[in-house]
Amino acid sequence: MDIRTCSIVLMPAVFYIIGYMKRFIRTLMILLFFSLPCMAAELGVLPEAPEGGQAVYVRIDKPGMFKYTVYFNGAEYTPYETADKSLEIILPLEIEEQDTKLLSVKGRLWGVSLKKFDEYITVLPRDIEVYKLKTGDVKMRDRQPSVQEQRDAVVNAFNTLTSERLWEGGFIMPVMAKISSPFALKRESKTYSYFHKGVDLATKKGTPVKAANSGRVILRGDRFNVYGNCLVIDHGQGVVTCYMHLDEALKEEGSPVQKGDEIGKLGSTGWSSGPHLHFGVYIHGSAVDPVWWINFSGHLFSEKPAEDINP
Numbered sequence: 001m002d003i004r005t006c007s008i009v010l011m012p013a014v015f016y017i018i019g020y021m022k023r024f025i026r027t028l029m030i031l032l033f034f035s036l037p038c039m040a041a042e043l044g045v046l047p048e049a050p051e052g053g054q055a056v057y058v059r060i061d062k063p064g065m066f067k068y069t070v071y072f073n074g075a076e077y078t079p080y081e082t083a084d085k086s087l088e089i090i091l092p093l094e095i096e097e098q099d100t101k102l103l104s105v106k107g108r109l110w111g112v113s114l115k116k117f118d119e120y121i122t123v124l125p126r127d128i129e130v131y132k133l134k135t136g137d138v139k140m141r142d143r144q145p146s147v148q149e150q151r152d153a154v155v156n157a158f159n160t161l162t163s164e165r166l167w168e169g170g171f172i173m174p175v176m177a178k179i180s181s182p183f184a185l186k187r188e189s190k191t192y193s194y195f196h197k198g199v200d201l202a203t204k205k206g207t208p209v210k211a212a213n214s215g216r217v218i219l220r221g222d223r224f225n226v227y228g229n230c231l232v233i234d235h236g237q238g239v240v241t242c243y244m245h246l247d248e249a250l251k252e253e254g255s256p257v258q259k260g261d262e263i264g265k266l267g268s269t270g271w272s273s274g275p276h277l278h279f280g281v282y283i284h285g286s287a288v289d290p291v292w293w294i295n296f297s298g299h300l301f302s303e304k305p306a307e308d309i310n311p
């Protein structure tokens, strides 16, 4: 083949390669242009050393155009955008959770993984108190066996995940009363044991029960065997609260509620040995300590105090 024939055959290939490289470089430049500002993203995690039965709050500031995914404890979460264009997500820790866990956050742009944060979270073991069930407690349960359908309805409600945030500011106690049974108390009999997955607030029958925050009623249980008259409220983004053993539920399924609205009257229905409210907080389906959550959510979500305008 002479030089002339050779160049006729090779030239298109050379042009093709040059064109391909141009496109490649252009794509690279565009990717770099959009990704540079996103490289300034910052990761914030609270609390520093959580306990089992609490939760981890993850915030990504300046996420830019990146799509973030959070990996924790074998699960994958997509964080939610906040009003100030940051991203955040709340991850639950089971009651008996402990040890160091890896929190991995990956940022992708057009499917290309360009940013990664790895953070180790030390989960402290929770002190677990044990309560030996008395014969009377066991008899109460035997008289009212758990009904699978009702249990499924309640568990499904706890696992509700809606993307819109309905809560405003910190959560509040639904009733001001003494705690007669704390969160994570281990109740044991000879044949079974279970964790108390909420707090019992004991006071007079008929006391108004308030919504711990704004949301929507996703379950109203009437005369359920275990839970009695009960309500479950979805606050959005994986946060759900429940109100059990009510004398009367005042809201219908599907009703929107505002923080502090009266939603029911305290009672002693279902598995209950006296008037009290069982108040539970669930995050992505796992029970967390309601007293801790009220303090923590108050710290995280309360409106910032007005700026001091005095000179």
Ligand SMILES: [Zn+2]
Residues within 6 Å of the ligand: 181, 196, 198, 199, 200, 277, 278, 279
């Ligand atoms: Zn309880």
